[in-house]
Amino acid sequence: MKNTTYIDSIAEFKDKQATISGWLYNMRKGGKLRFLIVRDGTGTIQAVVSKTDVNEEVFALCDELTQESSIRVTGKVVADERAPSGFEMQVSHLELVSKADEYPISLKEHGTDFLMDNRHLWLRSSRQFAILRVRHEIIAACRAFFDDRGFTLVDAPIFTPNACEGTTTLFETEYFGSKAYLTQSGQLYQEAGALAFGKAYCFGPTFRAEKSKTRRHLTEFWMIEPEVAFCDLDGDMDLAEEFLEYVVQRVLKNKARELATLERDVTKLQNVKRPFPRISYDEAVAILKKENVEFQDGNDFGGTDETVISEKFDRPVMVHRYPSAIKAFYMKNDPTDFSKALCVDVLAPEGYGEIIGGGQREDDYDTLKNKILHHNLPLEAFEWYLDLRRYGSVPHAGFGLGIERTVTWLCGLSHVRETIPFPRMMHRLRP
Amino acid sequence: MKNTTYIDSIAEFKDKQATISGWLYNMRKGGKLRFLIVRDGTGTIQAVVSKTDVNEEVFALCDELTQESSIRVTGKVVADERAPSGFEMQVSHLELVSKADEYPISLKEHGTDFLMDNRHLWLRSSRQFAILRVRHEIIAACRAFFDDRGFTLVDAPIFTPNACEGTTTLFETEYFGSKAYLTQSGQLYQEAGALAFGKAYCFGPTFRAEKSKTRRHLTEFWMIEPEVAFCDLDGDMDLAEEFLEYVVQRVLKNKARELATLERDVTKLQNVKRPFPRISYDEAVAILKKENVEFQDGNDFGGTDETVISEKFDRPVMVHRYPSAIKAFYMKNDPTDFSKALCVDVLAPEGYGEIIGGGQREDDYDTLKNKILHHNLPLEAFEWYLDLRRYGSVPHAGFGLGIERTVTWLCGLSHVRETIPFPRMMHRLRP
Numbered sequence: 001m002k003n004t005t006y007i008d009s010i011a012e013f014k015d016k017q018a019t020i021s022g023w024l025y026n027m028r029k030g031g032k033l034r035f036l037i038v039r040d041g042t043g044t045i046q047a048v049v050s051k052t053d054v055n056e057e058v059f060a061l062c063d064e065l066t067q068e069s070s071i072r073v074t075g076k077v078v079a080d081e082r083a084p085s086g087f088e089m090q091v092s093h094l095e096l097v098s099k100a101d102e103y104p105i106s107l108k109e110h111g112t113d114f115l116m117d118n119r120h121l122w123l124r125s126s127r128q129f130a131i132l133r134v135r136h137e138i139i140a141a142c143r144a145f146f147d148d149r150g151f152t153l154v155d156a157p158i159f160t161p162n163a164c165e166g167t168t169t170l171f172e173t174e175y176f177g178s179k180a181y182l183t184q185s186g187q188l189y190q191e192a193g194a195l196a197f198g199k200a201y202c203f204g205p206t207f208r209a210e211k212s213k214t215r216r217h218l219t220e221f222w223m224i225e226p227e228v229a230f231c232d233l234d235g236d237m238d239l240a241e242e243f244l245e246y247v248v249q250r251v252l253k254n255k256a257r258e259l260a261t262l263e264r265d266v267t268k269l270q271n272v273k274r275p276f277p278r279i280s281y282d283e284a285v286a287i288l289k290k291e292n293v294e295f296q297d298g299n300d301f302g303g304t305d306e307t308v309i310s311e312k313f314d315r316p317v318m319v320h321r322y323p324s325a326i327k328a329f330y331m332k333n334d335p336t337d338f339s340k341a342l343c344v345d346v347l348a349p350e351g352y353g354e355i356i357g358g359g360q361r362e363d364d365y366d367t368l369k370n371k372i373l374h375h376n377l378p379l380e381a382f383e384w385y386l387d388l389r390r391y392g393s394v395p396h397a398g399f400g401l402g403i404e405r406t407v408t409w410l411c412g413l414s415h416v417r418e419t420i421p422f423p424r425m426m427h428r429l430r431p
Numbered sequence: 432m433k434n435t436t437y438i439d440s441i442a443e444f445k446d447k448q449a450t451i452s453g454w455l456y457n458m459r460k461g462g463k464l465r466f467l468i469v470r471d472g473t474g475t476i477q478a479v480v481s482k483t484d485v486n487e488e489v490f491a492l493c494d495e496l497t498q499e500s501s502i503r504v505t506g507k508v509v510a511d512e513r514a515p516s517g518f519e520m521q522v523s524h525l526e527l528v529s530k531a532d533e534y535p536i537s538l539k540e541h542g543t544d545f546l547m548d549n550r551h552l553w554l555r556s557s558r559q560f561a562i563l564r565v566r567h568e569i570i571a572a573c574r575a576f577f578d579d580r581g582f583t584l585v586d587a588p589i590f591t592p593n594a595c596e597g598t599t600t601l602f603e604t605e606y607f608g609s610k611a612y613l614t615q616s617g618q619l620y621q622e623a624g625a626l627a628f629g630k631a632y633c634f635g636p637t638f639r640a641e642k643s644k645t646r647r648h649l650t651e652f653w654m655i656e657p658e659v660a661f662c663d664l665d666g667d668m669d670l671a672e673e674f675l676e677y678v679v680q681r682v683l684k685n686k687a688r689e690l691a692t693l694e695r696d697v698t699k700l701q702n703v704k705r706p707f708p709r710i711s712y713d714e715a716v717a718i719l720k721k722e723n724v725e726f727q728d729g730n731d732f733g734g735t736d737e738t739v740i741s742e743k744f745d746r747p748v749m750v751h752r753y754p755s756a757i758k759a760f761y762m763k764n765d766p767t768d769f770s771k772a773l774c775v776d777v778l779a780p781e782g783y784g785e786i787i788g789g790g791q792r793e794d795d796y797d798t799l800k801n802k803i804l805h806h807n808l809p810l811e812a813f814e815w816y817l818d819l820r821r822y823g824s825v826p827h828a829g830f831g832l833g834i835e836r837t838v839t840w841l842c843g844l845s846h847v848r849e850t851i852p853f854p855r856m857m858h859r860l861r862p
Contacts (some may be wrong), residue, residue, distance in 0.1 A: 002660060006581060008580075008581060021660070021661040021825070022629070023626075023823045024823075041583070041626075041627060041628040041629020041630065041631075041660065042581055042628075042629050042630075043626070050763070068822045068823040069823055097823075097824075097825055097826075098794075098820075098823060098824040098825065100821065100822040100823045103822055105441075118815075118818075119514050120620075120623035120816075120818060121813045121818060121822060122473070123585075123623060123624070123628075124626070126473075129628070130629065133583060135584070136578075136583050136584040139584060140574070141582075142579055143571070147567075150437060150440075150473055152472070152563065152564060152567050152613055153570060153571075154554075154652065155851060155852055155853075156852070156853065157852075157853040157855055158589075158636050158855075159651055159855045159860060160637075160860075161861050170606045172604060173602045173603060173604045173607075174603065175602075176858070180602075180860055182604070189551075189852070191599040192551035192862075193852065194472070195472075195555070196472060196554035196555040197453075197472040197473075197560070198437065198453075198471050198472020198473050199472065199473075199584070200472075204635065204636060205586075205589050205635060205636070207589075209607075211607070220588060220589050227473065229452070230452040248569065256465060300770045304748060332710070333433070363529075384549075384551045384861070384862035385551075385552060385862075386553065387549075387552060389529075390531065390532045391528040391531040391534055391552060392454045392499040392500055392529060392531045393501060393528075394501045394528055394529065395528075405479045405481040420586060421585045421588075421624065422520060422585055422586075422587065422588040422620060424588055424589075424590045427606050429590060429591075429606055430609055430815070431815035431816075
């Protein structure tokens with residue numbers, strides 16, 4: 001709208017008249033004063049209506065306003081040290097755009113199911129607002145990191161013709177008479193990208209039909225997956241730690257106010273600086289044994305195991321060389337210990353668990369072909385993938401970072417469901 | 432890899448030794464010289480091997496190299512005005528990483544089906560490389576435009592519980608005992624975003640199960656969809672033209688080399704500057720009549736109609752106020768002519784057709800509810816959407832830009848299938 005100002009640029013109007021278009025977030029009354037807390041999607045500001053400054057209709061209107069009514073407020077912008085924005089407004093005129101029905105989400109406590117049913121409105125609350133602004137910053141930081149380093153965006157397809165890592169967690173759809181599956185990862189395609197563009201990444205939604213109701217699982221979540229040609233496991237870990245440091249430090253710098261709203265202890269995030277500790281799977285198992293955690297050597301780590309391991313460190317820990325038996329067919333085996341894969345998982349501190357998984361890919365044609373057969377995968381479906389080893393194979397590596405788990409960690413949340421605007425879970429497909 | 436240099440930063444090594452890791456794109460022979468064209472995904476460079484400068488094995492190796500073999504080339508970087516990168520390399524050492532089998536895509540002509548079957552390799556060709564680099568720039572520009580203007584990214588869900596605009600073009604999937612549909616547009620969710628964040632956008636894949644095999648259709652395509660609270664149709668058109676100008680001018684500036692590779696006539700793109708012509712649907716129909724195009728007043732425009740209209744202008748043309756009867760239920764009617772919708776389509780020049788569709792949304796509760804009923808849509812499914820009119824409704828507007836059509840236009844292509852790394856069409860689900 002013309003002649004309207006956003007709260008995040010209100011400083012430009014210090015000691016001048018401005019008009020804000022927004023919604024009534026809250027109101028306090030005091031004698032001849034009404035203190036309207038107005039939000040406009042870029043911030044909140046207190047607009048003070050004094051009975052002596054406005055005409056009677058305007059003052060009466062204040063008492064009619066309901067929470068979330070849409071309004072236009074005009075007045076003088078004055079500095080106020082106590083205000084979050086640094087300013088408040090002395091109202092000279094107030095206009096009602098649309099009076100809200102009784103708003104279902106009051107400023108008191110509600111159950112999560114109720115709030116999730118009203119997710120389209122809950123987004124307006126200050127905590128959800130802060131979380132999604134942090135999410136935006138994380139996503140922008142992820143893209144900027146790779147763009148600035150010469151990576152080419154190679155969007156992976158969502159529809160894939162084959163079930164690569166088991167069909168039980170795949171969403172399936174009819175595709176003009178055949179079947180298509182929704183992608184679980186863009187990695188295989190990204191390997192083609194790396195061999196064409198040297199450094200490539202994809203960033204999009206991925207899907208898992210997991211029947212789990214844990215605090216770490218969504219059926220629809222976003223991943224960024226870089227892949228680099230002429231890169232080994234060490235190079236991959238170098239890239240992962242540089243990337244994570246960049247993302248975390250940028251969020252700390254640009255979203256300090258949002259993190260404060262969320263009451264996040266940022267001292268824990270300030271530590272996220274290179275170098276990160278690098279330990280082998282065997283060393284991680286030794287930590288569990290020492291802590292008397294019941295753990296079967298050779299298994300993958302569970303959530304509790306990851307917490308015990310990560311609590312030994314004040315920053316993300318990179319655990320490399322897991323048993324190849326529990327890792328995907330495309331992982332390259334460690335030439336010095338063939339039972340291990342040249343892979344790495346990055347575990348976030350404070351018990352937030354795995355946020356990155358990656359490693360070096362098998363680049364030898366015969367070895368990869370045998371692995372595909374050994375895993376009982378349909379060779380025909382992987383001919384194109386084998387082509388990447390037939391025509392100019394190179395050592396290459398990459399990883400995937402889950403956006404929602406990263407948001408959970410940086411915001412200090414207990415559940416992944418608040419980290420995406422419209423979460424999709426086993427029992428949640430609405431709104 | 433350590434000690435390796437990318438071709439796009441080779442200038443830093445002028446008159447110094449460097450090592451490039453890449454692939455043999457082409458080779459010419461001439462007496463005691465071998466001219467290797469090496470690509471590394473960031474560019475190509477000519478590496479000259481002189482029999483007098485290298486040992487016998489290295490020179491013999493040159494003649495064994497096949498197209499797309501992966502190699503490491505070390506030598507002195509010297510300026511060469513004729514070279515695309517401005518430099519060539521005088522080779523002192525050459526190492527074979529992996530010899531490629533006979534490469535299926537030679538530098539001569541191939542049929543499109545064959546190339547699409549080999550899309551994972553075709554990406555390495557110079558034209559495809561250039562197109563996808565332009566795509567990357569367009570996507571980066573889209574995000575930067577909205578990020579710089581204070582929009583918040585509000586990712587729309589891919590899984591939606593209801594079929595909103597007809598079920599015939601929807602992909603359906605089993606969702607833990609119920610049905611989910613793949614999104615065709617994030618707009619309805621983005622309206623919730625705009626009312627929470629003031630200015631919001633989403634950017635992700637969208638899906639249409641259209642049984643059409645035209646040069647403009649993909650089943651999976653990416654859209655960016657901004658939505659602004661307190662915005663009307665005029666403001667929406669202002670935003671759309673500022674946005675398109677920004678994207679086009681940035682691509683012209685940053686991807687001149689790629690556009691040259693594609694032999695794109697950039698003079699046609701230099702015109703894409705504000706203001707764009709704005710004509711009503713009725714005025715557009717008058718153009719068709721004047722050109723003796725057979726057209727039934729009240730219908731939507733077809734591809735040929737759009738071409739005839741857009742050819743009257745040297746930049747994108749904004750056609751507004753279509754008959755509301757042919758537009759979606761959520762469009763606001765024009766208060767001065769209730770038979771028209773406050774919508775806008777932006778048609779690209781040179782016959783590239785519609786690239787943006789948008790408009791002002793119905794913000795009155797009762798009117799919207801009646802429209803939902805009138806369109807025989809299930810009211811229950813839209814209760815959350817109606818909530819946006821119950822609680823603080825405001826005038827709001829937005830639009831969607833199709834990324835692949837924009838890439839088609841800016842690259843000057845005849846078919847949309849080359850504008851996405853792994854296109855999905857009615858008869859194309861592989862690789």
